Amino acid sequence: xxxxxxxxxxxxxxxxxxxxxGFAEGVLRAxxxxxxxxxxxxxxxxxxxxxxxxxxRVLRAAWALPEKMPTLLAQFTLGAATVAVCVVAVLALxxxxxxxxxxxxxxxxxxxxxxxxxxxxxx
Amino acid sequence: MDPTSTTAVADLVRRAQKGDEGAQRELILSYxxxxxxxxxxxxxxxxxxxxxxxxxxxxxxxxxxxxQAPAQFESWLFRLARNTCIDQLRRQKLRRIFLPFxxxxxxxxxxxxxxxxxELDALRHALAQIRPQxxxxxxxxxxGRSHAEIAEILSTSVAAVKARLHRARxxxxxxxxxxxxx
Numbered sequence: 245x246x247x248x249x250x251x252x253x254x255x256x257x258x259x260x261x262x263x264x265x266g267f268a269e270g271v272l273r274a275x276x277x278x279x280x281x282x283x284x285x286x287x288x289x290x291x292x293x294x295x296x297x298x299x300x301r302v303l304r305a306a307w308a309l310p311e312k313m314p315t316l317l318a319q320f321t322l323g324a325a326t327v328a329v330c331v332v333a334v335l336a337l338x339x340x341x342x343x344x345x346x347x348x349x350x351x352x353x354x355x356x357x358x359x360x361x362x363x364x365x366x367x
Numbered sequence: 368m369d370p371t372s373t374t375a376v377a378d379l380v381r382r383a384q385k386g387d388e389g390a391q392r393e394l395i396l397s398y399x400x401x402x403x404x405x406x407x408x409x410x411x412x413x414x415x416x417x418x419x420x421x422x423x424x425x426x427x428x429x430x431x432x433x434x435q436a437p438a439q440f441e442s443w444l445f446r447l448a449r450n451t452c453i454d455q456l457r458r459q460k461l462r463r464i465f466l467p468f469x470x471x472x473x474x475x476x477x478x479x480x481x482x483x484x485x486e487l488d489a490l491r492h493a494l495a496q497i498r499p500q501x502x503x504x505x506x507x508x509x510x511g512r513s514h515a516e517i518a519e520i521l522s523t524s525v526a527a528v529k530a531r532l533h534r535a536r537x538x539x540x541x542x543x544x545x546x547x548x549x
Contacts, residue, residue, distance in 0.1 A: 270544075277540045278490045283408075283509040285487050290407025291400035293416035299395040302421055303388065306428040 373438055380437035383428075391431075395424050398441075401510060402448050408506040409452035409499065411491050419455060423448045439519070445510060446520040449503045456499045493542035501535035508532065 264270070273279075314322075379397075382390035399420060406419045426447050434443055494502050507517050514532075518525045 273486070274540070274544050277536060277543055278486065278493070280509075282484070282486045282490050285484065286408055286490060287401070287404025287509070289413060289487075290404035290416050293407065293413050294399055294403050294420060295417060298399055298417070298420070299392050299424075302395055302424040303392060303428070305421060306425045309425070309429070 376440050377437040380431070380434065380440045384431050384434070384437070391428055394427070398444060399424070402444070405445065405448050405506050405510055406452055408494060408509070409449070409502055410455065411495050415455065419448075419451055423451050426451065442512065442516045442520050445507060445512065449507070449520065453499050453503065489543055493539050493544075496542040497535065497538045501531070501538060504528070504532055504535045505539060 376394075376397075379390050379394055383394055402423055403416050403420050406416050406423070407413060410416070410419065423444075427444060430447070434440065494505070497505075504517065504521075507520065512520065514525050514528050517532075518528045521528065
């Protein structure tokens with residue numbers, strides 16, 4: 245056997261030794277995708293997660309809930325109304341405190357002006 | 368009588384709509400395992416299954432009055448299940464944004480024995496890599512829903528379902544790599 249041919253054979257043997265056992269099967273499985281048996285196993289695992297008495301628990305929970313759950317729109321409207329009431333309250337308080345502050349400032353300016361005019365008359 | 372035959376289901380639904388507790392219980396018992404399998408495929412988390420299934424069935428009982436066509440019950444139920452799972456996955460995503468350090472608690476590994484084959488593990492991994500909408504599509508097909516039913520569940524056309532299903536299968540195959548070392 246020629247040296248070159250021997251080298252090629254050794255190379256091929258080395259490369260094929262790198263492949264795991266059942267390589268062809270694995271490739272075929274990956275090409276075909278998961279078979280129905282794997283899906284069945286998955287469903288079985290899911291089904292096994294339900295503890296005994298599941299239906300009773302669901303029925304109890306369903307009856308325990310209030311008759312009418314608020315809709316998303318109703319919850320949003322309630323939130324928006326709360327925000328609006330808060331904003332109006334803050335604005336009203338701010339307006340009132342500003343007005344009182346202005347009245348106080350005006351009164352002190354009026355007193356100051358009166359004192360200044362009294363001072364002018366004295367001079 | 369097969370409790371999941373269309374006429375039997377429609378009859379059960381009508382009784383449940385009238386407030387018959389026994390019929391409501393029977394509906395839950397008939398579908399709980401299928402919904403649980405669907406929820407597990409959607410979330411990949413066994414610890415979410417019971418809680419999400421409970422949400423699905425509570426919604427079912429409370430909204431049953433609004434179901435106009437009792438014969439369409441199964442499609443309607445799986446639409447509820449799909450929407451509940453997608454909402455949960457969205458909430459989880461938002462939690463990750465606002466609570467970045469909570470991520471390690473979100474990724475608690477499955478308990479030992481929950482994943483018993485490499486192929487199943489590969490399927491869970493592949494499903495986790497694709498969009499929840501695609502996951503739902505594949506899980507609905509595995510659930511035995513027809514293209515027409517899926518189109519109704521997703522409020523789209525049959526042609527769109529076929530195209531999306533083809534893409535979803537391609538994506539799943541891209542990520543599905545079971546490693547067999549015997």
